Amino acid sequence: MEPSNDVALDIIVTNVVSVFRTRCHLNLRTIGLEGTNVIYKPEVGKVLMKLRKPRITASIWSSGKIICTGATSEEEAKLGARRLARCLQKMGFKVRFSDFKVVNVLAVCSMPFQIRLIEFTKNNRPIASYEPELHPAASYRIKNLRSTVQVFSTGNITVTGPNVQSVASAVEEIYPLLFECRKTLS
Incomplete structure (x- = not known):
């Protein structure tokens, strides 16, 4: 049996991490006092700010660097940022939106079969690693895509990569390798 090309796998993006700069110094105390949905953490030197739509959480530093997490697409991440x-502009800061970049994308995908992890790791030894005492998944790194795939025996995989395209490419690349290590129904 060969891996068929017409199998449609749903890749669900669960988290997009992005970063941008405001090109101005931010007074965290002012943001903590005047902002809505904020948590001021002076011991760490940052403010956490949450937006409801799109649902993102931002870590704001006084240098003007802001990291946004929780978006489910690159477009949603940019809109939230x-x-x-x-x-911040409405609070009186001279904010200029610049240097926006998506730095990490986390996605999950479910294979239509279960996987024999030990066989998968043996077949792909230098790239794949499986330590069942430490973690229930086998880890598979794809250097050229800068992606990491966590493969679970249930057939679920978690993919981490720098953007959505590399995540999709990683799933396409690993599918034939997983298909040859699938558990047969008996």
């Missing part, structure tokens, strides 16, 4: 910049 721009909305965050607008909130």
